[in-house]
Amino acid sequence: MIKIKRLNKFFGELHVLRNIDLQIDESEVVVIIGASGSGKSTLLRCINFLEYSQEGEVIINDEVIDPTQTDLNRIRQEVGMVFQHFNLFPHKNVIENIIEAPVYVKGLSKNEAMDIGRALLNKVGLSDKENAYPSQLSGGQKQRVAIARALAMQPVAMLFDEPTSALDPELVGEVLQVMKELAKEGMTMAVVTHEMGFAREMADRVIVMDNGMIIEEGSPKQIFENPKEERTREFLSKVLK
Amino acid sequence: MIETVDKIFSILGESLPALIHGLELTIFLTFTSLLIGVLIGIIVAFMKISHVRILNRIADVYLTVVRGLPLIVLIVILYFGITNIVTLSRFWAGVFALAFHNGAYIGEIFRGTIQSIDRGQMEASRSLGMTYFLAMRRIILPQAFKRAIPPLGNQFIIGLKDSSLVFVIGLNELWGTGQSIAARTLMQLETYLIVGLFYLMLVLFFSWLVERIERKMDVEGKREVIRL
Numbered sequence: 001m002i003k004i005k006r007l008n009k010f011f012g013e014l015h016v017l018r019n020i021d022l023q024i025d026e027s028e029v030v031v032i033i034g035a036s037g038s039g040k041s042t043l044l045r046c047i048n049f050l051e052y053s054q055e056g057e058v059i060i061n062d063e064v065i066d067p068t069q070t071d072l073n074r075i076r077q078e079v080g081m082v083f084q085h086f087n088l089f090p091h092k093n094v095i096e097n098i099i100e101a102p103v104y105v106k107g108l109s110k111n112e113a114m115d116i117g118r119a120l121l122n123k124v125g126l127s128d129k130e131n132a133y134p135s136q137l138s139g140g141q142k143q144r145v146a147i148a149r150a151l152a153m154q155p156v157a158m159l160f161d162e163p164t165s166a167l168d169p170e171l172v173g174e175v176l177q178v179m180k181e182l183a184k185e186g187m188t189m190a191v192v193t194h195e196m197g198f199a200r201e202m203a204d205r206v207i208v209m210d211n212g213m214i215i216e217e218g219s220p221k222q223i224f225e226n227p228k229e230e231r232t233r234e235f236l237s238k239v240l241k
Numbered sequence: 242m243i244e245t246v247d248k249i250f251s252i253l254g255e256s257l258p259a260l261i262h263g264l265e266l267t268i269f270l271t272f273t274s275l276l277i278g279v280l281i282g283i284i285v286a287f288m289k290i291s292h293v294r295i296l297n298r299i300a301d302v303y304l305t306v307v308r309g310l311p312l313i314v315l316i317v318i319l320y321f322g323i324t325n326i327v328t329l330s331r332f333w334a335g336v337f338a339l340a341f342h343n344g345a346y347i348g349e350i351f352r353g354t355i356q357s358i359d360r361g362q363m364e365a366s367r368s369l370g371m372t373y374f375l376a377m378r379r380i381i382l383p384q385a386f387k388r389a390i391p392p393l394g395n396q397f398i399i400g401l402k403d404s405s406l407v408f409v410i411g412l413n414e415l416w417g418t419g420q421s422i423a424a425r426t427l428m429q430l431e432t433y434l435i436v437g438l439f440y441l442m443l444v445l446f447f448s449w450l451v452e453r454i455e456r457k458m459d460v461e462g463k464r465e466v467i468r469l
Contacts, residue, residue: 048368050364050367050368073367073370073371073372074370076367076368076369076370077369077370080368080369081365081368083361083364083365083368085359085361087359087361087362087364087365088365089362089365089380090384091383091384091387100369100379100380101369101370101371104371104375104379105369105370105371105375106370146365149369150368150369153369153370
C-alpha cells in the first residue's frame, strides 16, 4: 500500500534520511523505533509530504507521487496523521475540529459530517465532549480528538508521530487503547513511538532507525528478544529499563 | 486660573461649532485612513510571509520608506506627489497619506501575529488535505486576527493622534481648527487645552471600545495576568 524506494533527504548539509527502503502492506502495523534524531519523524513526514525528499520515490496505492505534479491534497486526504502535540484547532470546539476537513475539503454536508464525527467521538470515548474546546481537555482527550479528526477523512492509512510522547504517564494508556482498537479493525498504520509495550503487542513489524538509516527490521519477537545489530541492542537497553 | 477658565468658556462659546466640525473631520479621517490601512496591512503581511522574493522586497522597501520618514514629511511628499499626477481633494490626499503610513505598521502587526501561530496548526491543516489558502482562511487567520486585536487597538490610537499632522496640507481637522482659533483669538494656551481635551476624550472612548472588543472576543491572556 505504501512503498518507499531509496529515499534520501537532506536538511541543508545534514543527511537525515539515507537510502530508505520501506514497504507497508494493507492492514499492517509498522512501528518505527530508534534514538531521537535518527530520522523517524522525518521519514513519517515524507510519506504525506509535510517534508519533501531530494531523492527517491514514495508510492501510495501503486501511484508514484511526484510533489511537483501530483495533487498532494488528495494524497494527504488518504493518509491521516496524528502529531505529538495534537495540533487541535484551539478556536474550534471538538466536533468543529472533526468536521472541518470533511466539510471544507471533501464537501460533505454539515449533517453528514456531524454523523461521522459523532460516531468517531463515540469510538474514542468522548461523546460527552462534543462541545468542549481543546483548552478544556486533558492531553489524552486532546489526542483522542486528534485521532478522530484524522479518521473523519476516512483515510486508508494512518501515521502516528510520537502520539503519546507529550502526555502525562497516566494518560498514555487511553490513547494507546484507541490505537489498538484501530489496529484490530485492520487500519494500516505507521507508528513512531517510544512505547515499547505497544510495539511488542501490536506491531506486525518493527523498524529500527539509527543515523538516518534503517538498521534492522523484523517481528517484535525478533527485534526485542534477539536483535542482530549492536546499535539496536544498545538502544533497547536504554529504553527498556 | 479663573482667568484661564473664563477664556476657555469664551472660546467654547464662540468657536464650539468650528471645533465640533474639526472633531468630526478628525474622526472621519482616522476611520477612513485606518480602514484602508488595514487593507494595505493585510496585503503587506502576505507579501512579507510569501515565498516570492520580489514581493518580500517590495514590502521591505515600503516598510523602510514609512519607517524612515517622519510622518509629516511623508504627508507633504505624498500630497505634492499625488496631486501632480491626479487631482485629489485635500481630504483624500490626507487619508491616503495616513493610510500609507499606518498600513506599514498594521502590516507588521499582522505579519507578527500570523507567524506567532504555531506551525503545527498549518501542518495539521495540510495533513487533512486542506490547501494552503483554505488553511489560512479557516485556521490560521482567525487565530491571528484575534491575537492582533490588542496591538491593533494601540496602533489605532496612535493613528488617531497622528491624524493631526495632516494640517500641513491645509486640512481643518481638530488640530488645524485649533490653530486658526488660537491665531485669531491669541488665546493659545486655552485653545490648545481645549483641543488636547478633545483628543483625550476621543482616545478614552477608543480605548474603551477596544477593551470591550477584546473582552467580547475573549482575547487570550485578557482575563488572567500571571504575577510572578
